Amino acid sequence: MENILEMRGITKQFPGVTALDHVDFDLRPGEVHVLLGENGAGKSTLIKILAGAYTPTSGTIAIAGETAVIRRPKDALELGVRIIYQELMVNDYISVTENIFQGRELKKRGFLDWKEMHRQAGAFLQEMNYELDPQAKVGSLGIAKKQIVEIVKAVSGQCRIIVFDEPTASLSPKEIETLFDVIRRLKARGIGIVYISHRMPELYEIGDRVTVLRDGKKIETREISSVTPEDLVTMVSGKNVEERPKECHAREEVVLEVENMPTVLNRDEGISFTLRRGEILGITGLVGAGKTELARSLCGIDNLGPRTVTVHGRRVPVKSYRETVKNGIAYLSEDRRGEGLVLIRSIVDNITLPSMDKVIKGCLIDRKAEKSAAGAYIEKLRIRTPGGHALAMNLSGGNQQKVVIAKWLMRDAEILIFDEPTRGIDVGAKEEIYRIIFDLAESGKAVIMISSDIDEIIRAADRIIVLKDGRKCAELDDVRNLTKDTILNYSFGVS
Amino acid sequence: MNKQKDFLRDAVLSYGIYIAFVLICIVFAILSPDFFSPGNLHNILIQTAAIAIVAIGQTLVILTGGIDISVGRLMGLCGILIGVFAGKGVGIAGLAAISLLCGLAIGVVNGYLIGYIRIPAFIATLGTQGICYGMSLIISQGMPFSTFPKGFDWMGTAKIGGISFLVLFTVVLYLIFWIFATGTKTGRYIYSIGGNREAVRLSGISTARYEMTAYVICGLLAGVGGLMMTSRLNFASPSAGENYEMETIAAVVIGGTMMTGGSGSVLKTSIGAVLLYVLKNGLTINDVSPYYQKLVTGAIIILAVFLDTMKNKKRA
Numbered sequence: 001m002e003n004i005l006e007m008r009g010i011t012k013q014f015p016g017v018t019a020l021d022h023v024d025f026d027l028r029p030g031e032v033h034v035l036l037g038e039n040g041a042g043k044s045t046l047i048k049i050l051a052g053a054y055t056p057t058s059g060t061i062a063i064a065g066e067t068a069v070i071r072r073p074k075d076a077l078e079l080g081v082r083i084i085y086q087e088l089m090v091n092d093y094i095s096v097t098e099n100i101f102q103g104r105e106l107k108k109r110g111f112l113d114w115k116e117m118h119r120q121a122g123a124f125l126q127e128m129n130y131e132l133d134p135q136a137k138v139g140s141l142g143i144a145k146k147q148i149v150e151i152v153k154a155v156s157g158q159c160r161i162i163v164f165d166e167p168t169a170s171l172s173p174k175e176i177e178t179l180f181d182v183i184r185r186l187k188a189r190g191i192g193i194v195y196i197s198h199r200m201p202e203l204y205e206i207g208d209r210v211t212v213l214r215d216g217k218k219i220e221t222r223e224i225s226s227v228t229p230e231d232l233v234t235m236v237s238g239k240n241v242e243e244r245p246k247e248c249h250a251r252e253e254v255v256l257e258v259e260n261m262p263t264v265l266n267r268d269e270g271i272s273f274t275l276r277r278g279e280i281l282g283i284t285g286l287v288g289a290g291k292t293e294l295a296r297s298l299c300g301i302d303n304l305g306p307r308t309v310t311v312h313g314r315r316v317p318v319k320s321y322r323e324t325v326k327n328g329i330a331y332l333s334e335d336r337r338g339e340g341l342v343l344i345r346s347i348v349d350n351i352t353l354p355s356m357d358k359v360i361k362g363c364l365i366d367r368k369a370e371k372s373a374a375g376a377y378i379e380k381l382r383i384r385t386p387g388g389h390a391l392a393m394n395l396s397g398g399n400q401q402k403v404v405i406a407k408w409l410m411r412d413a414e415i416l417i418f419d420e421p422t423r424g425i426d427v428g429a430k431e432e433i434y435r436i437i438f439d440l441a442e443s444g445k446a447v448i449m450i451s452s453d454i455d456e457i458i459r460a461a462d463r464i465i466v467l468k469d470g471r472k473c474a475e476l477d478d479v480r481n482l483t484k485d486t487i488l489n490y491s492f493g494v495s
Numbered sequence: 496m497n498k499q500k501d502f503l504r505d506a507v508l509s510y511g512i513y514i515a516f517v518l519i520c521i522v523f524a525i526l527s528p529d530f531f532s533p534g535n536l537h538n539i540l541i542q543t544a545a546i547a548i549v550a551i552g553q554t555l556v557i558l559t560g561g562i563d564i565s566v567g568r569l570m571g572l573c574g575i576l577i578g579v580f581a582g583k584g585v586g587i588a589g590l591a592a593i594s595l596l597c598g599l600a601i602g603v604v605n606g607y608l609i610g611y612i613r614i615p616a617f618i619a620t621l622g623t624q625g626i627c628y629g630m631s632l633i634i635s636q637g638m639p640f641s642t643f644p645k646g647f648d649w650m651g652t653a654k655i656g657g658i659s660f661l662v663l664f665t666v667v668l669y670l671i672f673w674i675f676a677t678g679t680k681t682g683r684y685i686y687s688i689g690g691n692r693e694a695v696r697l698s699g700i701s702t703a704r705y706e707m708t709a710y711v712i713c714g715l716l717a718g719v720g721g722l723m724m725t726s727r728l729n730f731a732s733p734s735a736g737e738n739y740e741m742e743t744i745a746a747v748v749i750g751g752t753m754m755t756g757g758s759g760s761v762l763k764t765s766i767g768a769v770l771l772y773v774l775k776n777g778l779t780i781n782d783v784s785p786y787y788q789k790l791v792t793g794a795i796i797i798l799a800v801f802l803d804t805m806k807n808k809k810r811a
Contacts, residue, residue: 342687
């Protein structure tokens with residue numbers, strides 16, 4: 001049968017990074033084609049190109065045999081491409097019908113024809129074998145029903161290709177069954193389906209073929225029934241990197257004990273671990289495993305009721321992030337631009353922000369002292385800038401990360417929690433950030449490194465905790481003999 | 496050639512509002528020889544003073560990314576309280592204290608609602624604006640006050656070395672708060688909160704506390720402004736202060752402070768305030784109807800923000 005989608009030689013380059021390197025991908029009508037790969041392997045870039053959010057550097061796309069030019073999201077919509085993102089795009093404040101018909105409302109004598117729209121919406125839902133009142137406000141529905149509304153909205157117009165991005169991440173087993181039922185009906189209508197998920201068992205249940213991406217390259221496309229989960233994990237991970245693990249500088253002294261720390265994902269069953277001086281503790285897991293949530297909970301950024309941590313042997317309540325900072329703990333957010341830096345202020349201002357008391361003389365800021373204190377960090381961490389007065393917004397990702405690190409070094413933080421420390425940073429600068437983190441550990445700081453980049457975790461961490469669905473599913477001490485597959489197996493829940 | 500063009504463009508965008516200011520002054524001077532007389536210029540500054548004082552507070556608030564639309568009616572309420580207590584025989588120092596306390600109290604309410612409860616600034620201060628106006632009407636029963644202790648009008652009308660005390664006082668306040676905004680910890684936090692609230696919070700700083708501080712200072716300065724306004728006019732009416740919040744906001748914006756917060760300057764606000772009153776004065780002495788004055792003022796505000804937006808676009 002003719003392919004409904006053919007992407008040929010898709011390459012996408014960002015400054016300093018090749019996100020996709022000559023990737024081919026095709027889709028048959030009525031097929032569920034699974035797209036598999038680690039975080040950063042290029043899945044979302046490929047989907048964004050299909051959706052018109054990015055334009056490829058090179059490569060061609062054909063839809064139903066015709067060359068398609070997709071420059072804007074509107075082009076993709078007109079060609080019948082729909083994406084169901086993990087973050088649903090439904091409008092909570094209007095009804096199911098209004099959501100389904102948003103942007104192409106039916107009219108009769110110049111007025112909106114609600115009767116007909118409700119009727120058609122009902123028919124669409126029935127076609128999916130799904131019971132839902134078309135007049136219900138979407139905000140009153142659960143997440144699974146919202147998803148169905150979004151799917152119906154997608155297929156009610158002219159639709160040939162649907163991409164599901166982690167559609168089952170927040171669904172219960174029963175809701176997943178219903179979703180799969182809907183997907184099977186879409187298949188029967190000849191719609192091509194791209195399915196992104198990390199959950200092995202469901203890939204086998206719903207998928208027909210699978211394409212594995214790694215480091216922006218296509219590894220293989222196979223019939224899913226002809227590969228074992230173990231093979232898939234190996235394809236996803238590739239050869240183990242021949243990096244000699246760094247020297248471990250962990251000392252005896254325990255600086256942080258976390259016991260039964262609840263997270264937004266899992267309020268009942270908390271996560272426990274300890275951290276020693278000079279140690280780099282890696283925390284990894286797939287997207288949605290609860291890594292960031294764990295950090296935000298133990299730092300008091302998310303409010304989850306009374307809980308404690310033990311810092312340097314002293315049990316302290318987790319009240320607010322301000323208290324956490326006073327206890328010598330710092331959280332370096334994965335979202336540097338949104339949460340780490342005041343972009344429209346200077347580098348000096350950003351570095352001294354948490355430590356103003358150190359540069360205050362009387363009641364005024366001692367500009368000279370401030371400049372030289374910040375300047376020392378600019379030099380020590382090699383922040384490349386024309387000067388401390390330059391705005392944080394004009395720095396590269398790597399240098400922005402260094403400014404954030406400088407902030408917390410100046411604040412004398414003893415325990416540093418790095419959340420995805422090298423996300424969005426180009427290869428050369430990554431090495432520099434690792435070097436800085438290693439030096440910090442060697443100098444006696446304790447580091448928690450949260451990362452979904454498994455190579456990075458294996459390379460940098462002395463000990464690794466793997467999270468899955470908000471729970472700790474493994475704690476691995478012997479990093480030297482660890483392979484990437486082991487961690488991926490834990491992450492995917494393949495035993 | 497191109498470089499020259501770029502330079503010219505940059506200059507127009509960066510100093511456009513000052514260029515406009517100078518041009519406007521020249522036009523007024525040509526149209527009316529009285530405009531540039533020392534007496535008239537002095538007069539403009541005296542008229543500007545009360546608004547200019549309150550605009551300092553408004554600048555701090557807008558730097559945090561907020562807005563305070565209660566200040567105009569708050570100034571009016573301060574005047575009414577001064578009138579009431581003057582009638583009860585309270586002395587000048589007491590009246591001044593009452594005005595300042597009233598401003599402070601409303602500032603605390605605004606700051607608490609916005610900083611801690613996280614009510615949007617526009618809504619919170621719209622509420623307190625109504626409360627202030629309502630209280631003015633209730634207390635005064637709609638009647639103005641014109642009896643004040645002897646010497647009460649000193650603050651508003653006295654001259655020191657030929658220059659109005661009110662103007663000198665305003666200049667001193669500007670210098671103090673300029674140093675406050677750029678040279679103290681609190682000032683730095685106020686700028687940073689407007690730049691990125693979450694980043695400040697995740698630096699271990701209580702954003703609520705410093706946001707509140709901005710509103711408290713703004714309220715307090717509205718109390719000062721209300722006192723000065725009442726003293727200068729020797730008259731307090733419940734309708735006084737109407738629309739003054741808009742004038743303070745206009746002064747801040749014309750001065751180049753970004754409505755989104757994080758960037759701007761207290762000192763430049765003084766220029767915005769003076770420009771606003773130069774316009775009013777120039778149009779008045781040239782016999783332009785007050786109706787047109789509003790129109791021109793509106794156009795100047797848009798011009799100021801337009802230039803700023805173009806400048807930022809270019810930077811991005």
